[in-house]
Amino acid sequence: MSKPELVKLIDTTLCTACRGCQVACKQWNELPGLKTKQLGTYQNPPDLQWNTWTLIRFQEYEDKNKNFQWIFRKDGCMHCTDAACVKVCPSGSLYYTPLKTVGIHRDKCIGCKECVSACPFHIPKYDAKTDKVYKCDL
Incomplete structure (x- = not known):
């Protein structure tokens, strides 16, 4: 019998970029909060750090109709099988x-x-x- 594997799937169609996963990761791992500055974007903090292991990345753009849009995604360790x-x-x-x-x-x-x-x-x-x-x- 083969060893069990863990697969972590994130349904991006349900993600609202609330950053609850960022908060949960910090709480679960007892990581300190960060003092950050508002830089005119929803991206906060700006990047992963030694004490920020999960991050929602925001990319802002204008669509073909000149409407403001966001693309966002969860960033963190991919737990690669060939790391x-x-x-x-x-x-x-x-x-x-x-x-x-x-x-x-x-x-x-x-x-x-x-x-x-x-x-x-x-x-x-x-x-x-x-x-x-x-x-x-x-």
Whole structure:
């Protein structure tokens, strides 16, 4: 019998970009809130950070009728089945969980930032204060 796999699907037709998933991620993982500035867009915070692992990205545009429109999507770790971050991690901090998601042992992280450079989605984020890399651990 094969090992179980986890698949995380997001029905984008139901997403209203309320950012409830951002708040839930911070609460569940006991991550500190961020003080941000309003930059004239709904995109807030501007990017994923060491303490922001889930983000709703907003892209604003004008359609062919000159109407203002938004495209939004959830951003965060893709939990790749062939993850570049896992391949390059020399300390074994990044690993595959039994459900085949990408987990992280922060206590093993040596702060080399190899995973930060390797991830094509720019997901792992380095925190200079702790000299560790952070990302969603699902």
